Amino acid sequence: MNTKEAYETFRAIYEKIYACQHALELLYTDGVTAAPAGSADGRGKTSGILSQLEYELHTSADMKEAVACLIQNQDELTDLQRREIIEYNRRNEFIASIPADEYVEYRMLINKAEAVWRRAKPADDFAAFAPYLEKIFAAARRFALYYRPNDDPYDTLLDMYERGLTQAQADVFFGSLREKIVPLLRRVMASPEFDDSFMYRNCPIEAQRRLSDYLLDTIGVDREYCSIAETEHPFTTRFNKRDVRVTTHYYENNFASSMYSVIHEGGHALYELGSGDEYEYTCLAGGISMGIHESQSRLFENMIGRSREYIELIFPKLRELFPEQLADVGPREVWLAVNKSRPSLIRTEADELTYPLHIMVRYELEREIIAGRLSVYDLPAAWAEKYREYLGIDVPDNTRGVLQDSHWSGGMIGYFPSYALGSAYAAQIMAAMRRELDVSGLIRAGRIKEMVAWLTRKIYRHGCMYDPAVLLESCCGEPFNPDYYTDYLEEKYNLIIAELGGR
């Protein structure tokens, strides 16, 4: 097998892998959006068979020979091809380290667990979900050790979502955030409380659906290639750069919930939609890491979506859609409302300032379970304890506690820290953008697409060509520096405190 043949073999097999992944991802998406509640078994069966097939393709003799040949003859490859094979090999090593039957069983477990979680959450039935969660954590730990037998399994899991991240680094990062956020939050809490009750007036879901379309338009999401669906827990997925899906969840008495879900997922979608054409149907398509991905969702959700300029931009549409509900308020009130900071139970509903504390809880619990220092069955109690400690509130049930997120039921252990990291990346990227563009003016003028163009040039179009740290440095002109994030929060909340008449 010469290098050219090897590359052709690699591409041919990879396209089959892509087809399996597309089908598997679609089965998942279907399961949490359109599928009837009782249909998990058949979907699990099909997912199991397609996962087995994907596994066989990854581990086939032809694929192994091709990859070995390409790794050996890297000099003969283009830059793109070289990156492709290195990236493929890195991801494949993980899957290849898992015994075939365990991998298939795991995919079926995830499929089933998702269905069980979907019922357990509204029913406050942690006991029904716990056995599945225990198996998922056990599998995550086992797989991490298959992959890197000599490393701490939680370090391995962190690294899988955010390359290079370790518990030691995460501890330092969260420590620094805690040091700055806690006093700031204390000052906010000491300020007069803003009455945001008007945000919880009944808003018909049909009008909220129209708002979603409008919001995606304001941030320049091309709807030709991106649709929206409804699900319990909002997420974004992409089958390719011309087929991206965002989901949301509507609450009649809280239009801001879906509003910020949509902007958040819209940020993820923009990243995927902007990936370079030359990477399509290769493993270099789409976002490079969860941290960079979350930087985009957070940048759009918080730094744009919660800015005073953006609220002023969209207020006429809000008033049009909810004329009675917003009759007695203006943009200033909506801006203060969507930036109100108070300790709360639900991560996805948390304000920008308390959000990292929600992440810290999950980070610490995951770490303890993987380390074997905490049993899954003790999670509800440990969860409640941490919420009391960090947020000062009591957790009344598991629906609003440990069952609130979909991540664990989907097997995503080690994912949560990248949310907090993403916010920090976002602040640094935004600061770099402000050096080149009149960000406030563009938002005010409804020209956010020009910011998307900047982000596309600096980040999106590069797909997975560069590691997160390299990409961030090339975008911002300096290495990662979390001070931008704490500076941003201090500036923003000082403004809000002043507006509220606090100190």
Next chain:
Amino acid sequence: MNTKEAYETFRAIYEKIYACQHALELLYTDGVTAAPAGSADGRGKTSGILSQLEYELHTSADMKEAVACLIQNQDELTDLQRREIIEYNRRNEFIASIPADEYVEYRMLINKAEAVWRRAKPADDFAAFAPYLEKIFAAARRFALYYRPNDDPYDTLLDMYERGLTQAQADVFFGSLREKIVPLLRRVMASPEFDDSFMYRNCPIEAQRRLSDYLLDTIGVDREYCSIAETEHPFTTRFNKRDVRVTTHYYENNFASSMYSVIHEGGHALYELGSGDEYEYTCLAGGISMGIHESQSRLFENMIGRSREYIELIFPKLRELFPEQLADVGPREVWLAVNKSRPSLIRTEADELTYPLHIMVRYELEREIIAGRLSVYDLPAAWAEKYREYLGIDVPDNTRGVLQDSHWSGGMIGYFPSYALGSAYAAQIMAAMRRELDVSGLIRAGRIKEMVAWLTRKIYRHGCMYDPAVLLESCCGEPFNPDYYTDYLEEKYNLIIAELGGR
């Protein structure tokens, strides 16, 4: 390979085929419901690869050897296994007769054609769609000849949807319908015209969605295993008996359109949901033929859904959902409205009496194209001519003409006649049911589930164990007799003519 091994091999490969089919069907369903408009290419790519894989499984040496062994040793099989292998072989012979690359290309063509049709229909752009349609007809003809080189290709296509049906039989069947329907329609047209304008008042789509749920409840569809989605052209699909999907299309100014789509598709869904457990994940699961399938959708749509008893049953809910729109009418008026018969342009909106004429147009055109006597490019003109001839109306555009149905873009050539046949089966089945159950009383009492139980016992639970003619005869106690259908139409429309004060 002994018989036991052969059967195990057959089952193992068949389950992989099932997984591919599930994924392919889901890709299609996704494409016409949730997917963004511009996403056809990636879906086509994945569909092509999975179709190729399915084809390889069907034609693998292991599968061929197993099937040959099982066909040879049929005596050692159970009745179910024997039927399974014969049915599989019958269907597989068709696919196996198509060269691999043509089959893959065809699946990609269908995927693309569907997307083109979806744009062409609202744009009245037949020219954009015609090249795809030409290729689809050419493929249908070519595949029919690969499969049965000595038969008339349109006979082969008819037989694929309704086993045993030939052009000669269809000509006789349609001839007899025309003979009875045309004078009956003339008498209806001579009666005073009923003013049904209240049916076209604006009804919010949210309320129509709630009506869909209610209607599916009235006919006993188990929503745990059946969900509803929205698409251009309503259809039903099943991935297995616990995962059935119906779709509908809402029009603000015509709630009856979706109402009868939902009841129609609900009939299809009941058939699939009632299939015997022992057939699951085998080729014996689900409906035996398109004709029997359509008999169930028509039975629920027309014979139950348009009965006076059913309208009386559901009227309180209609009034609740559309209080202003139906303020000045009662069940009698709704019953007369939903049974109003007038020549019209759209097949799916046609009344029960003119419906077979719409089918006749399509039947005759398909036949001519496959025979090479009509070019696809001349279809709009030929379509208009036949509508003038049979229905006496002018076709103003292709949106409401040749582009109205999704069947041809989906490759379903030879399917249409089974709709008309289905209505005739339905009338005969209903007559048999009336001999055992108090049908009118059950509908009036909202106990339609007892009729579903009867149908399940007689038809649904048997899956594909019996050929359509055998199944119908065992259900009705006599062979197929289309007189039940014409008798039913005459009785029903005589009642309506009398109610309208006609003769």
